[in-house]
Amino acid sequence: MLENKKSLDDMVPSEIVRSLDEYIVGQEEAKRTIAIAIRNRVRRKRLPEDIRDEVTPKNILMIGPTGVGKTEIARRIAKLANAPFIKVEATKYTEVGYVGRDVESMIRDLMAASVAMVREEMAQQRHDEVDRRVEERLLDLLLPAIDKSKAETDVSVGETRERFRSMLRSGVFDEKEIEMPVDMKAHVGFELMGSSGSMEDLQNALSSIGNMFSSSSGKKTRKLSVKRAREIIEEEELDKVIDPDKAVDEAKTRAEEMGIIFIDEIDKVASHNSTSNSDVSREGVQRDILPIVEGSKVSTKWGVIDTTNILFIAAGAFSFSKPSDLIPELQGRFPLRVELHDLTADEFYRILTEPQNAITKQYKALLSTEGVNVEFDDEALHEIARIASDVNQTNDNIGARRLYTVMEKLLEELAFSADQLNGQTINITKGYVAERLNGIAEDQDLSRYIL
Numbered sequence: 317m318l319e320n321k322k323s324l325d326d327m328v329p330s331e332i333v334r335s336l337d338e339y340i341v342g343q344e345e346a347k348r349t350i351a352i353a354i355r356n357r358v359r360r361k362r363l364p365e366d367i368r369d370e371v372t373p374k375n376i377l378m379i380g381p382t383g384v385g386k387t388e389i390a391r392r393i394a395k396l397a398n399a400p401f402i403k404v405e406a407t408k409y410t411e412v413g414y415v416g417r418d419v420e421s422m423i424r425d426l427m428a429a430s431v432a433m434v435r436e437e438m439a440q441q442r443h444d445e446v447d448r449r450v451e452e453r454l455l456d457l458l459l460p461a462i463d464k465s466k467a468e469t470d471v472s473v474g475e476t477r478e479r480f481r482s483m484l485r486s487g488v489f490d491e492k493e494i495e496m497p498v499d500m501k502a503h504v505g506f507e508l509m510g511s512s513g514s515m516e517d518l519q520n521a522l523s524s525i526g527n528m529f530s531s532s533s534g535k536k537t538r539k540l541s542v543k544r545a546r547e548i549i550e551e552e553e554l555d556k557v558i559d560p561d562k563a564v565d566e567a568k569t570r571a572e573e574m575g576i577i578f579i580d581e582i583d584k585v586a587s588h589n590s591t592s593n594s595d596v597s598r599e600g601v602q603r604d605i606l607p608i609v610e611g612s613k614v615s616t617k618w619g620v621i622d623t624t625n626i627l628f629i630a631a632g633a634f635s636f637s638k639p640s641d642l643i644p645e646l647q648g649r650f651p652l653r654v655e656l657h658d659l660t661a662d663e664f665y666r667i668l669t670e671p672q673n674a675i676t677k678q679y680k681a682l683l684s685t686e687g688v689n690v691e692f693d694d695e696a697l698h699e700i701a702r703i704a705s706d707v708n709q710t711n712d713n714i715g716a717r718r719l720y721t722v723m724e725k726l727l728e729e730l731a732f733s734a735d736q737l738n739g740q741t742i743n744i745t746k747g748y749v750a751e752r753l754n755g756i757a758e759d760q761d762l763s764r765y766i767l
């Protein structure tokens with residue numbers, strides 16, 4: 317996570333596109349548009365404040381059928397940027413005032429993702445120190461009778477401790493039960509601080525207060541396995557080495573300036589004839605989204621988050637509605653439009669092999685854990701791509717996801733009996749593919765269920 321990768325802020329659009337190329341085949345236009353949007357965010361940050369406020373960030377609307385890379389592009393961008401990222405579905409939200417999730421919760425979720433990310437990084441930096449402290453505390457629990465101050469002088473005590481240390485490291489104590497005081501107050505404090513104002517939070521906080529008064533002391537002795545104790549101690553020690561104020565500050569900056577929110581299924585809250593009640597509430601969701609996208613202040617348990625510079629990427633298939641069916645104000649907030657196209661058989665072939673996490677690489681790796689070496693012939697890969705493309709045409713078009721169903725079927729036998737093939741190399745030839753898939757692919761009814 318902390319490897320020295322070039323910050324997305326320093327990357328020019330062509331470099332961003334090149335990085336996306338490592339994972340996403342085709343969709344050149346979408347990649348370019350995203351790269352420009354990301355770069356514009358950096359450019360805007362460099363402007364003097366008075367002009368900066370005039371330049372509104374440009375959000376993106378991705379339009380395209382299912383399974384062609386919309387979510388994947390957004391996810392990769394976030395990974396590249398090391399930016400807090402969340403993916404939400406527009407249909408999950410309900411208009412303010414109705415029961416359900418209000419749209420502001422997406423900002424709280426983004427901030428939560430940011431906090432987790434920063435904490436993780438800070439923990440990684442202090443990794444060795446935390447590990448050392450955890451080990452000492454576990455040893456104290458395992459050797460309660462031995463006075464630590466004596467350990468330095470008394471040779472045999474010191475030796476015992478070292479012997480226990482190596483046993484602890486080897487994991488022999490993992491399932492052993494020990495007694496340990498668990499701090500109840502810590503949790504209460506967290507929840508009280510953590511209330512963000514919603515009804516649910518309030519209820520949680522109230523019940524925490526109740527708990528606080530019912531348990532006279534903050535600590536309760538619990539019987540736990542060493543393994544579980546280690547987790548708890550790790551959390552406690554992490555809290556000690558991570559400065560929470562610093563973590564929250566950093567997380568807030570990251571969420572506000574680099575955060576990316578991917579709103580999927582935006583087309584499902586658009587409607588072309590606002591007559592029924594459900595249309596009205598969908599429009600309500602759009603109206604609720606509007607201020608957040610425009611830039612507003614949302615209160616979270618970590619403080620108020622300004623949404624002005626958060627990048628929003630909305631996506632949808634728009635097969636039953638058009639972007640112009642969104643309310644005009646919202647359309648205006650997503651000025652960058654990009655269309656993703658259906659993938660061709662040729663692109664399927666490339667998706668099978670080229671991306672860093674390509675499906676064939678995944679299967680090879682999976683089966684290699686059982687000592688089976690799988691080799692795919694080039695001809696076979698072309699055949700798989702062709703079949704996937706054909707099935708998409710005769711049945712529902714599910715885009716690249718079809719490759720997964722086809723591959724799964726193709727390698728079913730292998731996956732089932734891999735344990736008996738230890739040490740062997742299996743060549744997936746064109747014949748192997750034809751034998752297992754042609755019969756199914758050509759039978760429309762059959763392929764509908766199986767592929």
Ligand SMILES: Nc1ncnc2c1ncn2[C@@H]1O[C@H](COP(=O)(O)OP(=O)(O)OP(=O)(O)O)[C@@H](O)[C@H]1O
Pocket residue numbers: 339340341342343380381382383384385386387388389580632633659667671715716717
């Ligand atoms: N152009 C592509 N290059 C590489 N892999 C792809 C591409 N398009 C899709 N995939 C793979 O197919 C799967 C589905 O893609 P993705 O989640 O991006 O679909 P989507 O366009 O968001 O579809 P939906 O509208 O259903 O959400 C992912 O596992 C992804 O890796």
Ligand SMILES: [Mg+2]
Pocket residue numbers: 386387388580
């Ligand atoms: Mg998607």
